[in-house]
Amino acid sequence: MQFMLDEKWVRLSGNITEDTVNEQNYRAFCQAAAQAEGIDLSRVEETDSACVALLVSALREKTRQKQPLRFFNIPTGLATLMSLYEVDKWIVS
Secondary structure: OOEEOOOOOEEEEEEEEEOOOHHHHHHHHHHHHHHHOEEEEEEEEOOOHHHHHHHHHHHHHHHHOOOOOOOOOOOOOHHHHHHHOOOOOEEEO
16 A cells, blocks of 8 residues: 655555555555545555545544545445445545
8 A cells, every 4th residue: 555645635556455554554644634635546456445444534534624535536346345335425526
């Protein structure tokens, strides 16, 4: 899992799975997402439920701040997972 805060967007890339999301990069991502207006997933290659949890955590923080968070270029497999977990309704793209 890689990410960078670019102006007002967090750009995720690589594999975002339980094998690649650890406590350190989870916390760093959440801090970056708290400063962002949106998350770009166009360079994400592989996802699982860890990616869903990561995005929900970012969304939760922005909700606490009473600010919107948009998601862009959601991969099809991730969209399916989000639908199965019934969190797709919370995600604005």
